[in-house]
Amino acid sequence: LRSFSTARQSLRIGLIPADGIGREVIPAAKRALEALGSDIPRLEFHELLAGFELFTRTGTALPDETVQILKTGCDAALFGAVSSPSRKVAGYSSPIVALRKELDLYANIRPVVSVGRNVGGKPVDLVVVRENTECLYVKQETIVRTESGREARATRLITERASRRIGKMAFDIALGRPRKQVTIIHKSNVLSITDGLFRETIRAVPDLPEVAGRYAGVALAEQIVDSAVYRLFREPEIYDVMVAPNLYGDILSDAAAALVGSLGLVPSINAGDEFVMGEPVHGSAPDIEGKGIANPLASMRSAALMLRHLGYENGASRIDKAVNEVIEEGSVLTPDLGGRSSTSEVVDAVLRRI
Numbered sequence: 001l002r003s004f005s006t007a008r009q010s011l012r013i014g015l016i017p018a019d020g021i022g023r024e025v026i027p028a029a030k031r032a033l034e035a036l037g038s039d040i041p042r043l044e045f046h047e048l049l050a051g052f053e054l055f056t057r058t059g060t061a062l063p064d065e066t067v068q069i070l071k072t073g074c075d076a077a078l079f080g081a082v083s084s085p086s087r088k089v090a091g092y093s094s095p096i097v098a099l100r101k102e103l104d105l106y107a108n109i110r111p112v113v114s115v116g117r118n119v120g121g122k123p124v125d126l127v128v129v130r131e132n133t134e135c136l137y138v139k140q141e142t143i144v145r146t147e148s149g150r151e152a153r154a155t156r157l158i159t160e161r162a163s164r165r166i167g168k169m170a171f172d173i174a175l176g177r178p179r180k181q182v183t184i185i186h187k188s189n190v191l192s193i194t195d196g197l198f199r200e201t202i203r204a205v206p207d208l209p210e211v212a213g214r215y216a217g218v219a220l221a222e223q224i225v226d227s228a229v230y231r232l233f234r235e236p237e238i239y240d241v242m243v244a245p246n247l248y249g250d251i252l253s254d255a256a257a258a259l260v261g262s263l264g265l266v267p268s269i270n271a272g273d274e275f276v277m278g279e280p281v282h283g284s285a286p287d288i289e290g291k292g293i294a295n296p297l298a299s300m301r302s303a304a305l306m307l308r309h310l311g312y313e314n315g316a317s318r319i320d321k322a323v324n325e326v327i328e329e330g331s332v333l334t335p336d337l338g339g340r341s342s343t344s345e346v347v348d349a350v351l352r353r354i
């Protein structure tokens with residue numbers, strides 16, 4: 001991954017647990033960071049508000065103060081999960097979608113890697129690079145009544161600028177990996193204008209004058225999204241870096257998580273050129289909220305990814321190694337991985353190894 005390391009006296013991290021199990025797993029990520037001691041600069045945490053639950057209490061899902069503190073007082077952030085309802089709620093809009101736009105976190109980078117004996121099937125080591133700011137997530141939806149019933153429409157935005165920068169991000173990530181392969185995921189056989197522009201723009205990235213041949217050693221492939229899902233389940237080993245528009249990337253990364261044992265293992269970062277926000281791929285999981293059994297490993301891994309992006313490789317590797325050892329050892333796991341341990345028992349097991 002890219003990193004924007006600068007010499008820092010302290011590392012100011014915004015913590016936004018938001019809804020549901022986000023409030024149980026973000027403290028785990030915080031403890032993993034604290035356990036690193038002098039491998040990273042002195043930590044300064046800012047607890048920040050956002051979420052649907054906040055909206056139901058206050059009428060605001062993303063307070064201006066949260067955005068301002070992130071923009072002016074933080075070097076990075078960790079976001080938990082949000083439980084937006086599946087129906088339209090007047091005045092409500094998803095805070096995570098808004099935050100990604102506000103902070104211009106244009107890449108959602110989701111590594112999906114199998115570890116140890118808990119994993120059934122074939123080894124998986126891939127990264128989904130999801131465009132994070134446009135596609136259907138611009139949320140321009142309208143509904144009108146017609147003679148034959150209601151008619152709903154949504155705008156799908158794909159720009160050359162966003163496709164080019166996510167393409168460069170995907171190529172940069174591939175450069176740092178052994179296989180050095182980028183697969184563009186699209187549906188331009190049907191959506192020839194929108195997905196066509198995404199595909200065509202990314203195909204042209206290696207020839208851009210400003211990249212000066214840097215990506216010459218990266219193999220470029222492409223795949224229609226439906227066939228990509230099929231092949232992902234049958235032969236996940238063929239994929240290295242998959243770059244996709246927002247909606248396909250969201251779906252693909254959850255699907256890929258099924259191949260490595262649990263969504264509770266898969267981390268991500270939302271990355272821009274100036275800021276990075278770690279976020280587990282899983283949602284707020286209302287079915288297990290408050291039971292003390294949420295898997296904290298995706299959040300701890302997200303903290304590691306965030307650190308790596310900031311340039312603190314040692315700290316990141318120590319967290320990753322400890323998490324992998326706990327998974328491989330296999331006796332302290334939460335129920336989503338077939339274990340019987342609680343969130344806090346898993347956190348303690350990781351911290352002992354860090």
Ligand code: GGG
Pocket residue numbers: 079080081082083084085094095096097279280281282283284
């Ligand atoms: N941490 C990922 C997460 O919260 N996933 C659920 C999600 O993205 N929901 C969209 C929303 O609730 O607005």
